[in-house]
Amino acid sequence: MTADDGTNDHCVFCAIVDGDAEASVVHEDEQAVVFMDLNPVTPGHLLVVPRRHAAGLEDLDEETSTHVWRLAHRLARALRRSGLRCDGINVFMADGEVAFQEVFHFHLHVIARHAGDGFTINADWKERSRSLLDTDASAIRNALVNS
Template sequence: MDCVFCAIGSGRLPAHRLYEDEHFQVILDIYPLRPAHVLVVSREHAPYLSDLSAAARERLLTLTERLTQVLRASGYGIEGINLLINDGPVANQHVPHLHLHLIPRRPGDLPAFLWRAVTRFLPFGRKALQARLTREAEQLRHTLQRES
């Protein structure tokens, strides 16, 4: 099997899809660090940012800016959003396929953020998390449609 993001892109694995265009798919992270943790995933299998086509690199920041507006309009990350690309395995890139994280933050969330960073891959609480992700996906898709 190829990488998880290629499998999601081809429809072989499920995802909470928010948006798709010719260069990217936007999904919720299944191991979120904060509520509404969004991933912008390249349609190209590009392990590093430098492997991404010029057209996709040009589109990335425009799409990311639109998504920050959608997150804020939905009540997430009003005061701040981390934009993160882990470019290579030494940079903590778990899946060798370019993806940008949008992680909404709020004042005073650092202890919970750090705790989640340590425990995010543990199996407890998955059912409740899946229900939350479904609600967040519906809310964000609705805001994306409204803001278009």
């Protein structure tokens, strides 16, 4: 699932959380730290990072996940009120290498958006038949019951 080796010895986000690496911290509490992305899509691009190392979403407990998503919601509101250019917000999560995850410590991106900012998501969107959607829904329902 991830490129994580099960340790956090070389995790830059763990180093930031531990105070061993520089970061422009916006918020911190017992469960999470929020800091500015070093390579932002736009000014105001934030990262919401749980203190406990979890490589991906499946490795993160639901309580911490809920807290991180709640913080992302609050920070999105703060971005809109900050005076930074922000006409919209993307909350983005990359879970796994094929999903473009680069740092294998779960995190959410909260990105201030404005027209012409250069950030795009391109895909080959194709409508899927109802029967295939129903089959997919059934498989997910079954997995949900067993999780």
